[in-house]
Amino acid sequence: MSRPSEDELIARYFAPLATAPGADGLTDDAAVLPAGAGDLVVTKDMLVAGVHFFPDDPPDLVARKALRVNLSDLAAKGARPAGFLLALGLPADWTEAFLEAFTRGLATDIERFGCPLYGGDTVKMPGPVTRPGPLTLSVTAFGRTGRTVRRNGAEPGDLIVVSGTIGDGALGLKARLAEREPSLQPDWLKLLAPEHRAALAGRYLLPEPRTGLADAVSAHASAAMDISDGLAGDLAKLMKVSGVAGQVRLADIPVSAAVRAARDLDTSLVTTMLTGGDDYEILATVPPGALAAFEAAGRAAGVAVAVIGQVTAGDGLAIIDAAGQPLSLGAGRFEHF
Amino acid sequence: MSRPSEDELIARYFAPLATAPGADGLTDDAAVLPAGAGDLVVTKDMLVAGVHFFPDDPPDLVARKALRVNLSDLAAKGARPAGFLLALGLPADWTEAFLEAFTRGLATDIERFGCPLYGGDTVKMPGPVTRPGPLTLSVTAFGRTGRTVRRNGAEPGDLIVVSGTIGDGALGLKARLAEREPSLQPDWLKLLAPEHRAALAGRYLLPEPRTGLADAVSAHASAAMDISDGLAGDLAKLMKVSGVAGQVRLADIPVSAAVRAARDLDTSLVTTMLTGGDDYEILATVPPGALAAFEAAGRAAGVAVAVIGQVTAGDGLAIIDAAGQPLSLGAGRFEHF
Incomplete structure (x- = not known):
């Protein structure tokens, strides 16, 4: 042929x-x-x-x-x-x-x-x-x-916002791995409802770029990047290059029904969710006075926008759990490399 | 480590x-x-x-x-x-x-x-x-x-010009192959002077983009492309997309001392030279009235420019040998793909 x-x-x-x-x-x-x-x-x-x-x-x-x-x-x-x-x-x-x-x-x-x-x-x-x-x-x-937004513009007092939901891609990769090699399937995946499995795998296979938010980012964000290597590591990077610190409340990080169900089955998945990568959501810092306009742009574009924390002076990133304690994520950053 | x-x-x-x-x-x-x-x-x-x-x-x-x-x-x-x-x-x-x-x-x-x-x-x-x-x-x-030159602008009456010399890259690839696998070394390479071998191999390893001619191409060429897949095939492509025919005199195609020496040792190398690719020279068509300015720009940039033929009405490309006969190059087009 x-x-x-x-x-x-x-x-x-x-x-x-x-x-x-x-x-x-x-x-x-x-x-x-x-x-x-x-x-x-x-x-x-x-x-x-x-x-x-x-x-x-x-x-x-x-x-x-x-x-x-x-x-x-x-x-x-x-x-x-x-x-x-x-x-x-x-x-x-x-x-x-x-x-x-x-x-x-x-x-x-x-x-x-x-x-x-x-x-x-x-x-x-x-x-x-x-x-x-x-x-x-x-x-x-x-x-x-009209205005390119860099990673390095975050200022103390700015709010930390993310689009969509976090962790679907990382758990979706695990679902895809288990489809290919069932012997490696973790317990939580065996117990997860089929529609949740499918949602996670689908999100890994086909991320949703937040093009509808581009104009709002350009107009309102002080710093921004997309989350491709895990929220924790990417946010830490943005803080570092901006010369600021950040505090995030775990409870405020938006998750899908599928990720919530998986975490209910295995609480250790919170680390995967925060460090696993493949989210392709927008992470931005927004001055408080611009938040309402940013949220309105999100609603107009049909993209959820959530405030997950705040920029402060200093350095380092803390993710605070429900008990008020900072999470320890270990090495905690996925690298495609 | x-x-x-x-x-x-x-x-x-x-x-x-x-x-x-x-x-x-x-x-x-x-x-x-x-x-x-x-x-x-x-x-x-x-x-x-x-x-x-x-x-x-x-x-x-x-x-x-x-x-x-x-x-x-x-x-x-x-x-x-x-x-x-x-x-x-x-x-x-x-x-x-x-x-x-x-x-x-x-x-x-x-x-x-x-x-x-x-x-x-x-x-x-x-x-x-x-x-x-x-x-x-x-x-x-x-x-x-200021003006992007396309492949499709050649007009009957335009002159066909090339920069530098043709065939070095294609013969250089053969020299590199023979360095790696001496048993495959053709006779002409065994006989070729070491400085010619080195010149050919060097040209294959490090082509010379004709950036110095860019402004002249923009100002004077009716059509242009770089020669990467062999002069014969690339020129035929330019003729076709311009809807014209071309006639080239083999004797006018500029060659280096190394290619001339190799061809003297093996006349069949003319096919390799015309179809072998890796020249990275500029092939352009230039209206006769603009030729002097194009040549002057070449001299100013230190890049040789040679007229090798002419665009005519019709279709097809003929490369005419010293006896006045059109060369037959067979399939004759190198593809990296």
């Missing part, structure tokens, strides 16, 4: 996604980004099968997640999506069915987030079909904002 | 390269590109050990080549470098010595081409140390130009 050449592959699967004028239908080596007002924000991630996703994850979800983790970075800087580039390293055993599903997934999110494909590269990973090099993706995403 | 965490690795090796204000010393998830006049041109390549370079190529040259192939794309669009992002997938057996050499190479070309690092990502490739996933790089480069 003959497979398409690189040119045929681009024409068949990727050119239909590249409808922006500057992309020239992917017939050129480079693209022209449209001029626009405000800052041009750029971010780039690399995702590798076996590290950032499972080789047998659904291809459409792999594609969408690769785009979404970058859109999450943009939203946390206050930037709306403007377009992206994709480099794709295909394993030797790639199939057209894979590419069809992969690009179908991309098309869904290109439409949903108004984020056109501008170009990229397609290469073959080395190695025999029996042990091919891993599927590898790199997305570069571009966004526009 | 403990190795640095991702954060330490970034702080130690990459942050010193990210001196542009919008890069924020790589302490954030995203960067802000400086505003500028004209088009913002973007291009992205992925390079994988064992496909685009040898796993034991010198790390500093791997880094520089990865950046340079993207700068070559920019120059061919008429764009000066403005910055880049780097995603780096490190094999499980990476060493600090590797990273030190890799980033030293990058620093050299960042300085030389005035192209600062704005950000990126660092991930670990999967797999055991005995058979680690391959080193994988993806560079996204940004450039600025």
Whole structure:
């Protein structure tokens, strides 16, 4: 069975996604980004099968997640999506069915987030079909904002806010691992209701970038980042680079029904929830006077926003439990690396 | 021996390269590109050990080549470098010595081409140390130009011009292959003078992006692209997308002393030279009235520019040999894919 050449592959699967004028239908080596007002924000991630996703994850979800983790970075800087580039390293055993599903997934999110494909590269990973090099993706995403929000602007007195719910991605990864290797299934997962399991796994597979909050972040946040490596570690990082301290009340951290049910089954999961990563929620600090406007923007965008603590002078991050004691999270920071 | 965490690795090796204000010393998830006049041109390549370079190529040259192939794309669009992002997938057996050499190479070309690092990502490739996933790089480069030159603007009557010399990279790859596997060494390589061998291998390892010609391309070319997959195939592509035909005289294609010497030893190498790829020279079409200005710009930049043929109406590309006969190159197009 003959497979398409690189040119045929681009024409068949990727050119239909590249409808922006500057992309020239992917017939050129480079693209022209449209001029626009405000800052041009750029971010780039690399995702590798076996590290950032499972080789047998659904291809459409792999594609969408690769785009979404970058859109999450943009939203946390206050930037709306403007377009992206994709480099794709295909394993030797790639199939057209894979590419069809992969690009179908991309098309869904290109439409949903108004984020056109501008170009990229397609290469073959080395190695025999029996042990091919891993599927590898790199997305570069571009966004526009009137004001880019950095990590380093938090001030004592600011409120610490997060979007959505925390911990679903980290517990979802455990659910996905157990699906693949049932012998490793922990007790809490055996007891968890099927709809909660499915919700957690789904959230791991397909995060929800908070693009709807981008304008509010740009307008109101003093500092912001997206939570990809765990709330505890990411917040500690933001505090450190801002030169401030933070205090968070565990009880105020928003959790989904699925995470609440899992924690009721195993209280030690609180550590996973706070350090496990893959949340792709927005973590921001907001001056008290801007909180009402930020919350209103969240309501308008249909994204929940919760105040979980406050910035203070000094350094360090304390997460206070129901008994008023600071949690000890150990090393406590997930690294994709 | 403990190795640095991702954060330490970034702080130690990459942050010193990210001196542009919008890069924020790589302490954030995203960067802000400086505003500028004209088009913002973007291009992205992925390079994988064992496909685009040898796993034991010198790390500093791997880094520089990865950046340079993207700068070559920019120059061919008429764009000066403005910055880049780097995603780096490190094999499980990476060493600090590797990273030190890799980033030293990058620093050299960042300085030389005035192209600062704005950000990126660092991930670990999967797999055991005995058979680690391959080193994988993806560079996204940004450039600025007053006028982006596309592939599709060639008009009948335009002259076909190339920069530098053609075929060095393709023969250089053969020299590199023979260094690694002497039993595969072809006769012509055994007979070739050592200085010619070294020149060819060096050109394969470290191409020379024609950034000095970017302004001239922008000002004078009707169409342009960089030659990465072989002059014959790339020119045929440019003709096709422009809806024109082209005629090239083989004798007018500029070659280095090393390529000339190799061809004298084996006349069949003309096919390799025309189809082998890795030239990273600029291929452009220039209206006759603009040729003198284009050539003058080349002289000012210290880059040779040669007229090799002419655009005509119709379709197809003919390369005419010394006897006045069109060459037959067979399938004749190198694909990295």
